[in-house]
Amino acid sequence: MDAFAALADPVRRDLVSRLANGSARVVDLAGEHAISRPAISRHLRVLGEAGLVAADDVGRERHYRLERTGLAPVADYLAALEPQPRFDDSVLDGLDLEVRRAVRDRTGTDAIIHTTTEETA
Amino acid sequence: MDAFAALADPVRRDLVSRLANGSARVVDLAGEHAISRPAISRHLRVLGEAGLVAADDVGRERHYRLERTGLAPVADYLAALEPQPRFDDSVLDGLDLEVRRAVRDRTGTDAIIHTTTEETA
DNA sequence: CAGATCGGTAACCGTTAGGTTACCAATGTG
DNA sequence: CACATTGGTAACCTAACGGTTACCGATCTG
Numbered sequence: 001m002d003a004f005a006a007l008a009d010p011v012r013r014d015l016v017s018r019l020a021n022g023s024a025r026v027v028d029l030a031g032e033h034a035i036s037r038p039a040i041s042r043h044l045r046v047l048g049e050a051g052l053v054a055a056d057d058v059g060r061e062r063h064y065r066l067e068r069t070g071l072a073p074v075a076d077y078l079a080a081l082e083p084q085p086r087f088d089d090s091v092l093d094g095l096d097l098e099v100r101r102a103v104r105d106r107t108g109t110d111a112i113i114h115t116t117t118e119e120t121a
Numbered sequence: 122m123d124a125f126a127a128l129a130d131p132v133r134r135d136l137v138s139r140l141a142n143g144s145a146r147v148v149d150l151a152g153e154h155a156i157s158r159p160a161i162s163r164h165l166r167v168l169g170e171a172g173l174v175a176a177d178d179v180g181r182e183r184h185y186r187l188e189r190t191g192l193a194p195v196a197d198y199l200a201a202l203e204p205q206p207r208f209d210d211s212v213l214d215g216l217d218l219e220v221r222r223a224v225r226d227r228t229g230t231d232a233i234i235h236t237t238t239e240e241t242a
Numbered sequence: 243c244a245g246a247t248c249g250g251t252a253a254c255c256g257t258t259a260g261g262t263t264a265c266c267a268a269t270g271t272g
Numbered sequence: 273c274a275c276a277t278t279g280g281t282a283a284c285c286t287a288a289c290g291g292t293t294a295c296c297g298a299t300c301t302g
Contacts, residue, residue: 004125004128004129004131004134005129007125007129007198008125008126008128008129009289009290010125011290013125013198016202017198017201017202020201020202025248025249026248026249026250027247027248027249035290035291035292036291036292036293037248037249038249038250038251038291038292038293039290039291039292041249041250041251042250042251042290042291043290045250059248059298059299059300060247060248060249060298060299060300061247061248061249061299062248062249062250066202068202068204071199071202074195074199075199077128077134077138078192078195078196078199080138080141081137081138081141081187081189081192083189130259130260132260146278146279147278147279147280148277148278148279156260156261156262157261157262157263158278158279158280159261159262159263159279159280159281160260160261160262162279162280162281163260163261163280163281164260166280180268180269180270180278181268181269181270181277181278181279182269182277182278182279183278183279183280
């Protein structure tokens with residue numbers, strides 16, 4: 001099950017939100033979620049398969065933690081829905097030439113396009 | 122069906138992506154998606170209920186278009202999972218304003234906006 | 243060792259999701 | 273008007289989802 005399908009379930013979203021505040025054991029999560037422990041366990045397995053959660057075994061306990069990299073597909077998808085997915089330089093056209101010229105002149109570091117960041121007066 | 126569940130289906134994600142490039146009719150979308158037109162129609166209804174898609178009636182045709190504000194719950198959820206809730210997510214930059222506005226506007230359904238903010242006493 | 247705790251898995255069950263075909267209303271066009 | 277086009281809906285079916293209880297192994301602890 002992919003990340004989208006995994007996050008379609010409100011219980012799993014709660015679990016992910018919960019784990020964003022720190023890792024937890026299955027019993028802890030089950031104690032907070034009104035449904036049975038096996039149900040929580042299976043939700044965690046789904047989240048694990050989606051790459052959203054990972055576990056560390058500590059003795060007989062299993063500490064689940066959020067795996068934020070698993071959120072990448074979702075974030076990427078949202079980003080791709082932006083009106084202009086490309087960098088729109090047109091707004092800065094006026095500055096653009098000067099920026100490039102300055103970069104050429106200096107040639108020191110690579111500097112490249114940090115855009116409007118370095119504006120020391 | 123909320124936005125998360127709506128986006129859980131790959132066909133619906135395709136439809137949303139497709140509509141991000143411009144509106145389209147049901148027959149057009151059906152012609153691109155290998156499944157039957159009624160199936161597409163129902164997917165569009167689901168997307169509409171989730172606030173992800175809207176339609177303009179033009180004669181006997183119905184032009185579907187992407188409703189980006191419907192993405193607010195998802196973007197908001199992702200933002201809430203950030204390690205430190207700074208508003209520095211370049212990925213979600215464009216959505217940010219729409220997120221805030223949509224949260225104000227909609228507030229209907231479950232929306233999930235409160236995300237675990239209300240700490241237990 | 244005996245027993246409690248932690249956690250995964252299997253079996254079962256009701257509900258829902260998503261596909262199909264068939265049908266219907268509404269609108270454009272010869 | 274006759275008919276094609278567009279698109280929504282209903283009925284139906286299969287597969288999957290998500291819950292439960294029961295059971296098992298593994299690990300701490302008296």
